[in-house]
Amino acid sequence: MKVNRNRSFYYIREGISSIFAHGLMSFASxxxxxxxxxxMGSFIMLALNIxxxxxVLESExxxxxxxxxxxxxxxxxxxxxxxxxxxxxxxxxxxxxxxxMQSFARRFSDSNMFEDIDVTIxxxxxxxxxxxxxxxxxxxxxxxxxxxxxxxxANHAIAQTLVSVRNVVTWISVxxxxxxxVISLFIMQNTIKLxxxxxxxxxxxxxMVGATNAFIRWPFIIEGxxxxxxGSILAYAxxxxxxxxxASNMFLFEGGFFSLITFSTSxxxxxxxxxxxxxxAVGVGGSVIALNRYLKV
Amino acid sequence: MIRMVxxxxxxxxxxxxxxxxxFELNAGEFAFLVGPSGSGKSTIISLLVGEIAPTDGLVIxxxxxxxxxxxxxxxxxxxxxxxxxxxxxxxxxxxxxxNVAFAMRVIGAANRDIRQxxxxxxxxxxxxxxxxxxxxxxxxxxQQRVAIARALVNNPKLIIADEPTGxxxxxxxxxxxxxxxxxxxxxxxxxxxxxxxxLVDQFSQRVIAIDGGRIVSDAMDRYYNxxxx
Numbered sequence: 435m436k437v438n439r440n441r442s443f444y445y446i447r448e449g450i451s452s453i454f455a456h457g458l459m460s461f462a463s464x465x466x467x468x469x470x471x472x473x474m475g476s477f478i479m480l481a482l483n484i485x486x487x488x489x490v491l492e493s494e495x496x497x498x499x500x501x502x503x504x505x506x507x508x509x510x511x512x513x514x515x516x517x518x519x520x521x522x523x524x525x526x527x528x529x530x531x532x533x534x535m536q537s538f539a540r541r542f543s544d545s546n547m548f549e550d551i552d553v554t555i556x557x558x559x560x561x562x563x564x565x566x567x568x569x570x571x572x573x574x575x576x577x578x579x580x581x582x583x584x585x586x587x588a589n590h591a592i593a594q595t596l597v598s599v600r601n602v603v604t605w606i607s608v609x610x611x612x613x614x615x616v617i618s619l620f621i622m623q624n625t626i627k628l629x630x631x632x633x634x635x636x637x638x639x640x641x642m643v644g645a646t647n648a649f650i651r652w653p654f655i656i657e658g659x660x661x662x663x664x665g666s667i668l669a670y671a672x673x674x675x676x677x678x679x680x681a682s683n684m685f686l687f688e689g690g691f692f693s694l695i696t697f698s699t700s701x702x703x704x705x706x707x708x709x710x711x712x713x714x715a716v717g718v719g720g721s722v723i724a725l726n727r728y729l730k731v
Numbered sequence: 732m733i734r735m736v737x738x739x740x741x742x743x744x745x746x747x748x749x750x751x752x753x754f755e756l757n758a759g760e761f762a763f764l765v766g767p768s769g770s771g772k773s774t775i776i777s778l779l780v781g782e783i784a785p786t787d788g789l790v791i792x793x794x795x796x797x798x799x800x801x802x803x804x805x806x807x808x809x810x811x812x813x814x815x816x817x818x819x820x821x822x823x824x825x826x827x828x829x830n831v832a833f834a835m836r837v838i839g840a841a842n843r844d845i846r847q848x849x850x851x852x853x854x855x856x857x858x859x860x861x862x863x864x865x866x867x868x869x870x871x872x873x874q875q876r877v878a879i880a881r882a883l884v885n886n887p888k889l890i891i892a893d894e895p896t897g898x899x900x901x902x903x904x905x906x907x908x909x910x911x912x913x914x915x916x917x918x919x920x921x922x923x924x925x926x927x928x929x930l931v932d933q934f935s936q937r938v939i940a941i942d943g944g945r946i947v948s949d950a951m952d953r954y955y956n957x958x959x960x
Contacts, residue, residue, distance in 0.1 A: 436738040444836055455824040639820050642780065643881070644810035646803075 441649075449656025459629040460661060466625050467665025467716060468672065470618035475673035476609060478487040478705060481607035486695045488600045494568040495596065497588040499577055502596040507531075513582055517560055522573045524565045531556040542585065547604035557584065569725050619716060626658065626720040628726065637728045647729045654721045662717020666709040732758045732889055733779065738788030740774050740944075748774040748945040756922055761896055761915040763931050764924045772924050775941070779922075781805050787953045793888055810838050813882030813919075817894035819874040821866040821881075821928070827853070827957040828862040830881045832939070838885060852880040856910060863902050872903030879910060883919075890914065892923045896930060904930055 453460045499517070501510040507530055517526045529537070534556040560583075564573050570593045577586050632636070640650050674697055682702070683692040733756040740749040748771050756762055766772050777783045778790050781797055790797040793811045800808060821830050828849055835845045853859045856876040866874055875895060882890055890910060895905035908923065908930060915921040925931060931938060940948040 441839055533754060635820060636822055638836060639822070641806075642814050642820075643834040643837050644806045644808075644885075646806045649837060728772075 445652040445656055448653035452653060452657050453660060455630065456629060459625075459632060460657075463629065463661045463717075464665045464668070465626050466621055467618075467662060467713060468669045469664060469666065470621070471669030471712065472672050472676075474614045474618070474712075475616065475669065475705060475709070476676075477610055478606070478708075479673070479677050481603065481611075482701065483695055484603050484607075485589065485600065488596055488603065492593075492596050492600075493563060494572070495564075495567055495585060495589065495593055497562040497570065497574060497577065498566065499562055499580075499586045500584045501560070501562045502584050503554075503557055503580050505558065506583055507558060509582070511524075513580065514560070516580060517562065517577070520576050521561055522564050522566055522569050525563045527561045529559045529561060534559060539540065567593045590623065615712070618712070619720070623716075623720045623723060627724040630654070630721075630724040634728055637725070641729070644681055650729060651722065651725055654725050655718055658717035658719075658721030660717075662713035662715075663710065665717070666713030669713075670706050670709045673705070732756050732760070732793060732924065734789065734791040735775070736789040738778065738790055739786045740771075740778065740783070741786045748944055749778075749785075752941070752944070752946055753788075754939055754946055754949055758920055759918060760916075760937065761912060761921045762937040762939055763934075764922060764939045764941065765926060765928070765931055767926060770941045771944045772941060773893070773927075774944075776891060776924060778938070779891055780809065780812060786896070792950065799912070810885055811888050813885070813887035813890040815875070815878050815882050815890065815892040815895045817897035819871075819878045819898075821874055821877055823866055825865075826862065827858060827864050827866070827869070827877050830866065830877055831884050833843065834881045834884050843901060848884055849880075852884045855883065855914075856880045870903070871899050872906060873905050875899060875903075876910065879907070879914070883914060889920045892921065894925055895923065896925065896927060901929070905933065940946075 477533070501513065510530075511528055514526055514528055517523060531553050535551070535553050562573075562577070564570055570588050571590060574586050574588050577583060638651060677694070677697055681696065733754075735755075736753050738749050738752045738842075739747070743749045745903075752771065752775065764772055764775065768959060774783070778785055778797060779792050781792075781800065783915070784798055793808065795804075795808050823832065825833060831852060832845050832849050839902060840848075850859060853862055856879050858873060858880065861873065866877065869877065875898075876879050879892075882892075890911070895911070896907050899907065902929065911921050911923060912934070935951075937951050938948070939946060
């Protein structure tokens with residue numbers, strides 16, 4: 435038991451001292467992990483923002499359902515619970531004929547031209563928001579089952595375009611993130627291979643004096659773990675810092691097209707865990723794989 | 732201690748390095764293995780430390796058949812062999828003390844044992860006053876003495892020295908061989924591989940000569956017998 439404690443202490447001490455003994459390679463390994471995670475993190479944040487923007491546009495895509503002209507305002511308002519009960523409808527706002535005419539009149543500079551127009555030419559209507567824009571056609575069909583509703587207008591083309599854009603963005607994001615992941619693993623493995631190659635004499639010597647493979651591996655695993663974790667944490671801090679800096683600058687243009695999403699815990703925790711996971715896989719996995727070729731003696 | 736019976740070794744590139752080598756080295760013996768470059772000396776060393784397997788024949792080291800040893804048992808066999816190399820193979824960023832202690836840490840020795848044994852072997856090779864120095868602060872002869880201390884520290888039954896004086900001047904070379912002789916007199920079997928005839932000639936010891944992958948002479952003599960045949 436004493437020997438095992440000695441060994442554990444030895445592995446940790448060797449792993450840490452090796453980081454400083456091969457300072458340049460350690461620095462290069464951390465830099466590569468940080469660089470790739472920053473690129474990956476930046477792309478993830480970009481993809482999340484594009485997705486959020488599409489979400490905003492989708493939420494503004496409404497169905498206009500006109501109430502049959504024979505219904506009084508109170509009867510028209512009474513339809514609201516039946517409309518809200520339909521699947522995929524997130525909200526339904528009643529617009530009376532008077533409100534519809536006022537809204538219409540606001541589009542024109544000369545409001546006097548509407549003075550003699552009878553308000554009954556406008557119909558009561560509902561502005562209906564959907565949860566999933568890709569199901570807008572089915573939702574429209576279901577609304578047609580309510581006989582008290584007349585025309586039901588939805589802009590299928592915009593809805594379809596938004597769905598297509600979201601799908602394309604999602605797929606491009608997944609592919610680019612996967613490619614970045616593969617490239618980073620490849621480059622990291624080569625960096626570790628290079629670091630291990632530099633120490634092949636030391637490994638050969640350990641084999642020659644009777645070290646078991648496990649004894650040789652552990653300090654490398656601990657070294658890889660520390661380098662991977664250091665790289666991950668530095669990259670997370672950099673991505674978060676840079677993003678929040680960018681977001682605060684975008685805030686200045688809030689009146690413009692859109693503002694960046696906030697780095698909330700629902701985003702930061704998964705990204706932190708992803709970075710830690712990649713750092714672990716690259717640091718520890720890379721060390722084990724790179725070391726294997728020198729242990730087959 | 733060492734037994735090679737009709738050993739052949741052909742590498743994957745077709746080079747036939749050994750062509751029926753047989754010799755024995757018994758416990759407590761001291762012998763030189765001599766021969767020119769490309770004669771097969773390095774192949775014999777590689778076979779003895781288990782780096783390669785023979786194509787045919789029997790290689791037994793410290794009672795273990797090297798062709799049938801399981802990979803997981805190899806480290807334990809290597810702990811019974813102390814190996815010394817021409818280029819010393821010291822770890823540059825470790826001190827003299829740590830380079831020697833390293834061989835004990837590898838086998839899981841307790842710190843208390845390391846603290847007792849390392850100063851003893853450093854004193855044996857005359858380097859106790861250099862314990863804190865780094866290898867690049869030492870002369871070639873001193874570096875080789877550190878390598879000998881490292882080979883000795885686990886009290887091996889057998890020491891194989893592969894061209895231990897190859898990088899040293901004649902005076903330092905003689906010092907190293909006298910040290911190995913002293914170690915042999917303390918009970919350790921020693922096989923010294925070399926191609927330095929003048930050095931071998933200064934000792935009256937068994938000389939095994941190899942040339943072209945065959946043993947051409949094996950005698951207790953102070954000369955390269957095979958050269959005069």
